[in-house]
Amino acid sequence: MASISELDSLQNTFNAAIDTIREELKANGLPELSTLSTVPHPYDEGSKLPSTKFYRARDTAIAALTRLDALIQDPYKRINQVVYGVYETAALDVAVKTGVVDALLEAPDVSRGLSLAELQSKLDVDAAKLAILLRLLASKGWFHETSEGVFAVTRPSLQLRNGSNGWKTVLTPGKPKVADSLYDMITHPQWKYSQNSKETAYQLAHNTDLIMFEHLYKYNADTAKLFANSIKALGDELTPGILEDFPWSNFEGRTIVDCGGGQGSMTLLLVPRLKETKFVIQDLAGPIELAKKNVEVMLPEAWKAGRITLEEHDFFTPQTQTGSDKVFIFRWVLHDWPDDEAVKILSGAAKGGGKGARVLIIEFVVIPGTVKPVESQTPLDDALPPYIPADYGQVSTIAHDMGAHMLAILNARERTLAEYESLVNRAGMKVVKLWNMRSSLSVIEVEVL
Ligand SMILES: C[S@@+](CC[C@H](N)C(=O)[O-])C[C@H]1O[C@@H](n2cnc3c(N)ncnc32)[C@H](O)[C@@H]1O
Incomplete structure (x- = not known):
């Protein structure tokens, strides 16, 4: 049997999956995919399910792409990406809570976006600080820097609009706080082999004896609502x-x-x-x-x-x-x-x-x-x-x-x-x-x- 290298195999798998995605869009009369689009693609709306072929091809393409990344990427750089990835979460949090996405969607020309100075005057956030965070997010595809210091939404960031499902997900607080206590839970002298729902990183992070649901419902009604959302x-x-x-x-x-x-x-x-x-x-x-x-x-x-x-x-x-x-x-x-x-x-x-x-x-x-x-x-x-x-x-x-x-x-x-x-x-x-x-x-x- 002819042997095929990992690189060749993943490339073939990826190419075939992308071909299927293209064919399925065409066959279903749907527009091409564009990251820079300022309107959602029909498949971005939960109500329109992709065809089964598209769905599977997309899974395959993403699986191949991530294996390719693991294959060709410098391992040290991958570690850095993950460790500093916490700032992508934090920057999304800032962008959502300060209302950057909605402000950009109200720009006179949505595809041009707004300058940092315009964002500062609209949102009362320091333009120089915002620049750092928006560039970080732009590098991950969340925004588009249309010219130096001017930012526009991208298709993925439309999920961060006020009231959308992505926005609700970003707004749920507490994950980094709990994640930070995971090591203490895993190595806790009394709890490390515990199966008890009250002996977790949650209790350590919140300094409580209560199970998470009780702690939320009894004492944190606002968070409970965000959690439910x-x-x-x-x-x-x-x-x-x-x-x-x-x-x-x-x-x-x-x-x-x-x-x-x-x-x-x-x-x-x-x-x-x-x-x-x-x-x-x-x-x-x-x-x-x-x-x-x-x-x-x-x-x-x-x-x-x-x-x-x-x-x-x-x-x-x-x-x-x-x-x-x-x-x-x-x-x-x-x-x-x-x-x-x-x-x-x-x-x-x-x-x-x-x-x-x-x-x-x-x-x-x-x-x-x-x-x-x-x-x-x-x-x-x-x-x-x-x-x-x-x-x-x-x-x-x-x-x-x-x-x-x-x-x-x-x-x-x-x-x-x-x-x-x-x-x-x-x-x-x-x-x-x-x-x-x-x-x-x-x-x-x-x-x-
Ligand atoms: C992760 S939520 C899932 C909610 C819902 N099934 C859904 O899919 O949207 C888990 C649910 O279990 C409920 N729950 C927790 N402890 C419960 C108990 N002892 N009896 C009944 N429901 C409980 C919580 O209040 C919460 O609504």
Whole structure:
């Protein structure tokens, strides 16, 4: 067999993926991609899902590109990029909170942008200091320095406009603070082997004994709202692929219980699709109040028709929704908990529903980067090109970043399919299928035995 070098192979993979991206845009009558565009591309709007071919080609191109970067880059420079990467986060924070993006979008000529002096007079921020941060961000593609000292938005920065999902994500505080205590958590003399959700970097960073949720809801109402908004933003961005690619109609006519449903964002998306289905949103008191407001405003007819029930329910207490017609959804719930608690939560649903009830676990499923993904029924599992990790490397960054975040705030984790299967079996259920879709999230379909 002819051997092909890593460099050649990755280049071929990258080129083929880019060709597919170009062809798919053309075939679907869509405009070319442009970083310097001052309007979003149709695929930037969460509402328009890319074709499956485009989606997979994009994953492949990004995976190949990051492997190429690792292959050709000077390792010391890569380390510097990562270590100083904290300033990209901080600079984005400054840009969003001072309103740079919205100011640039109000420029008389948006594609020219505004000068540093104009930004200073609009935002009351020192132009010389802003120059340093905007140039840093421009080097990463967030802004465009159209002439020396004049900055304009780029297509990626449109996600930082006031009210957009990227903006909500940047505004959620606390990650650097908690991340800074991760080493102390990992090496803590009493806690280093702990699985306790109250013995984490979160407690160290905030000097509290309370579990993160309690600390947020009881004492940090403003942060709790921002936290809820960022989860909603993540849901809005990652759920369209699940709505399209998962066969929800199989559950039409049953009752869907959104356990730990938060503001109800998953239910809000499902109600219009399943017109014969009833929904129950369960959570602790704080989020249920938010969910009620959302449901009343966004789904007034379904609310008045009694299709949606809001229930204050602690998922460590016996499930109030019983019967095998129930479908229990857990989106981003199990990843908040260590194994024993996760089994307790799942057992509650299993006991409530009884034999035949279904559970849908919606999570980032971690794929070890070295092995082929499990078989699934989806069209996304093309053969893996050589040198591309099974998790598509950087494409899975979100799952690994979230895993580290869950560890730091709750001693929890993102899990592999095998790890979920073990929790599911301990709770008296079996995995029916893993659904991979046009989303970073997967659905694990589970049946109560
Ligand atoms: C990461 S959020 C996910 C929210 C929602 N499932 C979604 O996808 O938007 C986790 C949710 O679990 C809820 N939660 C935490 N402890 C709980 C408990 N003991 N009983 C019920 N819900 C709980 C939190 O209030 C929060 O809304």
